[in-house]
Amino acid sequence: MSFISEPTTVGFTAGAAVTIMSSQIKSLFGMAGEKGEGFVGYWKAIFDSITTFKAGDTIVGVGAFICLMLLRV
Numbered sequence: 001m002s003f004i005s006e007p008t009t010v011g012f013t014a015g016a017a018v019t020i021m022s023s024q025i026k027s028l029f030g031m032a033g034e035k036g037e038g039f040v041g042y043w044k045a046i047f048d049s050i051t052t053f054k055a056g057d058t059i060v061g062v063g064a065f066i067c068l069m070l071l072r073v
Contacts, residue, residue, distance in 0.1 A: 022046075028065070030057025 022042040026035065032052040036045030 028058070028061040030054035030061070 019039050019042075022039055023035070025042070025046055026033070026049070030053055031046065031049045033049035034045050036042045
């Protein structure tokens with residue numbers, strides 16, 4: 001690990017975090033349809049199935065996210 005520079009490690013970690021977040025958005029909003037593969041595939045699948053979101057799943061998901069953020073403080 002000491003041979004890899006800090007900016008490289010930070011960039012890799014940030015990229016992994018954005019990819020993981022993108023892969024979970026459809027579940028957060030309860031959307032139906034294909035999942036997609038890779039970063040671009042995830043976002044294409046999200047926009048293709050934007051009309052299939054479920055209000056109940058969205059309220060619970062966003063509420064849980066807000067509670068977790070409030071618990072961090």
